[in-house]
Amino acid sequence: MRYLRWLALPLWVVGLYLALIWVPDVRALGVSYRIFYIHLGMAWTALLAMTANFVLSLLVLVRRKGREETDRFAQASAEAGILMTTATLASGMLWARVAWGAYWTWDPRLTTTAIMWFLYIGYLLLRQAMDDDTKRRVYSAVYALIVFVDVPIVYLSVRWWRSIHPVVFTESGMNITPQMLVAVIVFFFATLVLALDLIYLRAFQEKVHQELQKRRARRLGRLGY
Amino acid sequence: MLKAAVWLFWKDLSLELRGRELLLPAAVFGLIIAMLYGFAFDGGQQALRPMFPGLLWLGIFFSSFLAVGRAFGVEAEAGQQLLMAPIDRGAIFLAKLALNILLTLVLTAVLTPAFALLLGAPLPRATWLFLWTLVLGVVGFAAAGSAMGALTAQTRLRELLLPALLLPFTSPLLLGAVSATSALYGKSPAQLGSWLWLMAVFDGIFILVPLLLFEYLTEV
Numbered sequence A: 001m002r003y004l005r006w007l008a009l010p011l012w013v014v015g016l017y018l019a020l021i022w023v024p025d026v027r028a029l030g031v032s033y034r035i036f037y038i039h040l041g042m043a044w045t046a047l048l049a050m051t052a053n054f055v056l057s058l059l060v061l062v063r064r065k066g067r068e069e070t071d072r073f074a075q076a077s078a079e080a081g082i083l084m085t086t087a088t089l090a091s092g093m094l095w096a097r098v099a100w101g102a103y104w105t106w107d108p109r110l111t112t113t114a115i116m117w118f119l120y121i122g123y124l125l126l127r128q129a130m131d132d133d134t135k136r137r138v139y140s141a142v143y144a145l146i147v148f149v150d151v152p153i154v155y156l157s158v159r160w161w162r163s164i165h166p167v168v169f170t171e172s173g174m175n176i177t178p179q180m181l182v183a184v185i186v187f188f189f190a191t192l193v194l195a196l197d198l199i200y201l202r203a204f205q206e207k208v209h210q211e212l213q214k215r216r217a218r219r220l221g222r223l224g225y
Numbered sequence B: 001m002l003k004a005a006v007w008l009f010w011k012d013l014s015l016e017l018r019g020r021e022l023l024l025p026a027a028v029f030g031l032i033i034a035m036l037y038g039f040a041f042d043g044g045q046q047a048l049r050p051m052f053p054g055l056l057w058l059g060i061f062f063s064s065f066l067a068v069g070r071a072f073g074v075e076a077e078a079g080q081q082l083l084m085a086p087i088d089r090g091a092i093f094l095a096k097l098a099l100n101i102l103l104t105l106v107l108t109a110v111l112t113p114a115f116a117l118l119l120g121a122p123l124p125r126a127t128w129l130f131l132w133t134l135v136l137g138v139v140g141f142a143a144a145g146s147a148m149g150a151l152t153a154q155t156r157l158r159e160l161l162l163p164a165l166l167l168p169f170t171s172p173l174l175l176g177a178v179s180a181t182s183a184l185y186g187k188s189p190a191q192l193g194s195w196l197w198l199m200a201v202f203d204g205i206f207i208l209v210p211l212l213l214f215e216y217l218t219e220v
Helices: A004-022 A031-062 A067-099 A108-128 A133-161 A178-223 B002-019 B023-040 B044-068 B070-077 B089-119 B127-152 B158-169 B171-184 B189-219
Strands: none
Touching: A004 A031, A004 A178, A031 A067, A031 A108, A031 A133, A031 A178, A067 A108, A067 A133, A067 A178, A108 A133, A108 B158, A133 B127, A133 B158, A133 B171, A133 B189, B002 B070, B002 B089, B023 B044, B023 B089, B044 B070, B044 B089, B044 B127, B044 B158, B044 B171, B070 B089, B070 B127, B089 B127, B089 B189, B127 B158, B127 B171, B127 B189, B158 B171, B171 B189
């Protein structure tokens, strides 16, 4: 897994080349639409990271073996998911300013993404506010499960409320050319590999952090604190 | 499990009846919100009337989270004594949920006429449908509030954390409740049924899922 970052870099270079130079302009949207490649890849990766967080949280609850490790990866995938969600929102807002004339609209996907962002920020806030390690693992896992169930309900409710987001993939087929699809897929893998790399890095950092704290506590104990 | 839940509910209810620690401050806070709306959206009653559904539900949600967050807080402050009782853990959650539902229902019964009075909006003519909307919205909020209350009870600064977790979480419920209430006032009334369904589904899911997961919280 250590070599992931060496894969992320060339993927990003190729992805950027494809998205910014290789793919032709779309007549109606001009240059601005090129941000869409970054946007879509990050949005998919964000959803995958949140799904990974859900699965890992479920594992934390049902499997005692290796609970610490699973929990570290659950936290790391939530963090990567939040990062990707933030980037999705930021790139989407830039594009919306050009295409729709406003940074923010109350479209279902935008609104759902924003609420999802808040819900997973809440996950990190909850983790931060719990002192007991075992409790933090279980409580945040339960929170993650409940929140994951909430996201589709949020989407449904906002969708009934209003919708203007462009739909790229419909039941009748794709609204994009094969050339664009290649760029989309390359960029999706570029962001996915980056996210995986970040998840491993963060989980490892957490491991080191917890180990240091354990040793520090032991040492203070020996010194008589 | 049900018998234990009823006894626990009775315990909390008698505590509340003796002290009125939750309902009174929450109701007063709700009334203050109605006053503040009047100041903040200066424009007299005519201007506020179209916004009444949204203002009412925000008032109910904001004052309710003061009440629902405390249900598990009292147990956290008392230590873990309740967990030593030889009863099904689900009973604890059910009892707290029932208390929260009752508290928020009473709160809503007080606040709704008061909001209508202060904001100058007549209540919808379809009384039964309006009652259904109120009940579905309030029960869902109490259920989500019980779940989040249980999760935040053990944290530092739980009063600060709870709204940050609970309010985005209940956003579909707020959308459903406000849209359903607007529908009763004649704004796209055809959608009323779907909004009521949405709220009912939210209520059902977030009573069941936390009930199933509560066991895990009591094990650690």
